[in-house]
Amino acid sequence: xxxxxxxxxxxxxxxxxxxxxxxxxxxxxxxxxxxxxxxxxxxxxxxxxxxxxxxxxxxxxxxxxxxxxxxxxxxxxxxxxxxxxxxxxxxxxxxxxxxxxxxxxxxxxxxxxxxxxxxxxxxxxxxxxxxxxxxxxxxxxxxxxxxxxxxxxxxxxxxxxxxxxxxxxxxxxxxxxxxxxxxxxxxxxxxxxxxxxxxxxxxxxxxxxxxxxxxxxxxxxxxxxxxxxxxxxxxxxxx
Amino acid sequence: xxxxxxxxxxxxxxxxxxxxxxxxxxxxxxxxxxxxxxxxxxxxxxxxxxxxxxxxxxxxxxxxxxxxxxxxxxxxxxxxxxxxxxxxxxxxxxxxxxxxxxxxxxxxxxxxxxxxxxxxxxxxxxxxxxxxxxxxxxxxxxxxxxxxxxxxxxxxxxxxxxxxxxxxxxxxxxxxxxxxxxxxxxxxxxxxxxxxxxxxxxxxxxxxxxxxxxxxxxxxxxxxxxxxxxxxxxxxxxx
Numbered sequence: 001x002x003x004x005x006x007x008x009x010x011x012x013x014x015x016x017x018x019x020x021x022x023x024x025x026x027x028x029x030x031x032x033x034x035x036x037x038x039x040x041x042x043x044x045x046x047x048x049x050x051x052x053x054x055x056x057x058x059x060x061x062x063x064x065x066x067x068x069x070x071x072x073x074x075x076x077x078x079x080x081x082x083x084x085x086x087x088x089x090x091x092x093x094x095x096x097x098x099x100x101x102x103x104x105x106x107x108x109x110x111x112x113x114x115x116x117x118x119x120x121x122x123x124x125x126x127x128x129x130x131x132x133x134x135x136x137x138x139x140x141x142x143x144x145x146x147x148x149x150x151x152x153x154x155x156x157x158x159x160x161x162x163x164x165x166x167x168x169x170x171x172x173x174x175x176x177x178x179x180x181x182x183x184x185x186x187x188x189x190x191x192x193x194x195x196x197x198x199x200x201x202x203x204x205x206x207x208x209x210x211x212x213x214x215x216x217x218x219x220x221x222x223x224x225x226x227x228x229x230x231x232x233x234x235x236x237x238x239x
Numbered sequence: 240x241x242x243x244x245x246x247x248x249x250x251x252x253x254x255x256x257x258x259x260x261x262x263x264x265x266x267x268x269x270x271x272x273x274x275x276x277x278x279x280x281x282x283x284x285x286x287x288x289x290x291x292x293x294x295x296x297x298x299x300x301x302x303x304x305x306x307x308x309x310x311x312x313x314x315x316x317x318x319x320x321x322x323x324x325x326x327x328x329x330x331x332x333x334x335x336x337x338x339x340x341x342x343x344x345x346x347x348x349x350x351x352x353x354x355x356x357x358x359x360x361x362x363x364x365x366x367x368x369x370x371x372x373x374x375x376x377x378x379x380x381x382x383x384x385x386x387x388x389x390x391x392x393x394x395x396x397x398x399x400x401x402x403x404x405x406x407x408x409x410x411x412x413x414x415x416x417x418x419x420x421x422x423x424x425x426x427x428x429x430x431x432x433x434x435x436x437x438x439x440x441x442x443x444x445x446x447x448x449x450x451x452x453x454x455x456x457x458x459x460x461x462x463x464x465x466x467x468x469x470x471x472x473x474x475x476x477x478x
Contacts, residue, residue: 011438011440011457012440012442012455013263013266013279014266014276014277014278014279015266015267015270015276015409015411015457016263016264016265016266016267016268016269016270016276017411017440017455019260019263020259020263021258023281024252024255024258024259025255026255027252027253027254027255028254028255029255030255031254031255037253037254037255038253038283039253039280039281039282039283039288040252040253040279040280040281041278041279041280041281042262042278042279042280043278044277044278049278071420071441071443072420072421072424073420073424073427073428073441074424074427074428074431074432074439074441075431075439075440075441112421112422112425113425114420114421114422114424114425115421117424118421149443170254172254172256181310181311181312181353182311182351182353182354182357183351183353185311185312185313185353185356186351186352186353188312188313189312189313192313192314193313199250199254200313200314201250201251201256201314202310202312202313202314203251204310204388216251216256218250218254
């Protein structure tokens with residue numbers, strides 16, 4: 001089972017100005033290809049913090065995905081921080097400049113110094129395609145560095161997903177039991193102790209004034225999921 | 240300046256099933272009372288992970304807020320994990336039982352063993368009021384343990400905010416500059432180097448087919464914010 005973590009970089013998330021939607025988008029994609037997302041960390045645009053968290057996560061996870069801080073302004077410090085985290089040089093690179101230039105009417109001529117900042121990547125990086133606005137992301141070691149603007153983030157995720165080596169995808173099946181959570185929880189606990197290697201979640205809901213619990217079972221083995229779901233359904237619907 | 244961190248506990252966020260909205264809600268509230276949110280961590284329903292992260296964050300922040308895992312089912316392990324993180328005993332407590340009982344038509348008589356689990360709190364905890372469904376959260380040391388269901392989380396946040404000791408609230412002011420981000424970024428970088436103790440963020444947007452950048456300035460000193468905003472506006476609007 002491959003393990004992933006996501007690092008969302010941006011003061012605007014921590015101040016509450018912006019609701020992060022990138023991690024939920026990527027979380028769904030990772031689930032669908034059987035990569036286990038172990039943690040999401042939202043951190044500020046601070047070099048020392050980015051370095052510390054990247055150094056921690058790169059060791060703990062098979063894949064690390066970052067979002068934010070690779071634009072042209074003074075608060076875009078992610079690329080430099082990633083380079084420093086791995087003790088790599090960072091500089092302009094011709095293939096990144098070419099990708100960037102495609103986005104402007106006069107190509108290379110339109111690249112002022114601020115725009116050129118977006119073509120600086122740590123040495124040895126592999127570029128990540130940005131179909132929306134040219135400026136590429138990059139991969140260095142197991143860290144995939146992507147933009148924070150959701151439409152660009154999505155475009156970058158689409159372009160890397162095929163390269164993520166993964167195991168079998170997860171299968172999630174859920175059933176609704178129209179009883180109170182506190183009524184069924186003892187039975188559910190017993191079943192979960194019997195099947196410790198499978199994820200069983202329970203989520204209370206209210207539908208047309210009737211309360212109930214959605215039970216979600218998640219594993220890479222589809223038949224195993226079905227077996228456990230059936231056992232839960234039979235047990236919990238008994239009076 | 241007081242520092243906070245948020246720990247969101249729940250497999251359903253990491254699998255992508257559920258979009259976390261609690262951290263954005265609390266982030267806004269903390270901004271409004273001048274508490275600086277330093278990090279948000281989303282972690283799975285795993286005892287060892289909860290213990291590790293709570294022990295780390297309790298030392299680094301003045302206030303730690305958790306969301307999720309305090310319901311009646313087998314995957315609700317937050318209260319036990321918090322107790323273990325601080326080497327405290329955990330047991331049923333009469334005041335928590337009374338709060339819980341208020342929520343049921345027959346009061347105490349309706350409290351089966353699963354429901355009673357929600358009245359177990361680490362020794363020495365202070366209860367956090369839940370006006371929605373009775374089952375209380377709790378505070379132990381600087382860690383505020385709250386429910387994951389957004390309507391209950393909000394109710395709990397409302398009831399603790401008055402007790403959070405804070406400094407002056409942040410003032411955020413923003414202006415829109417209808418120029419490309421890469422065009423204004425050099426000027427903005429110079430201003431940000433001049434005022435290193437103030438947060439200046441730049442966020443590109445598109446409005447009625449016109450592109451621009453929203454510049455956001457954030458500090459506890461309102462006059463200082465205004466001075467910097469004026470300087471940015473004058474500088475960036477020069478041709």
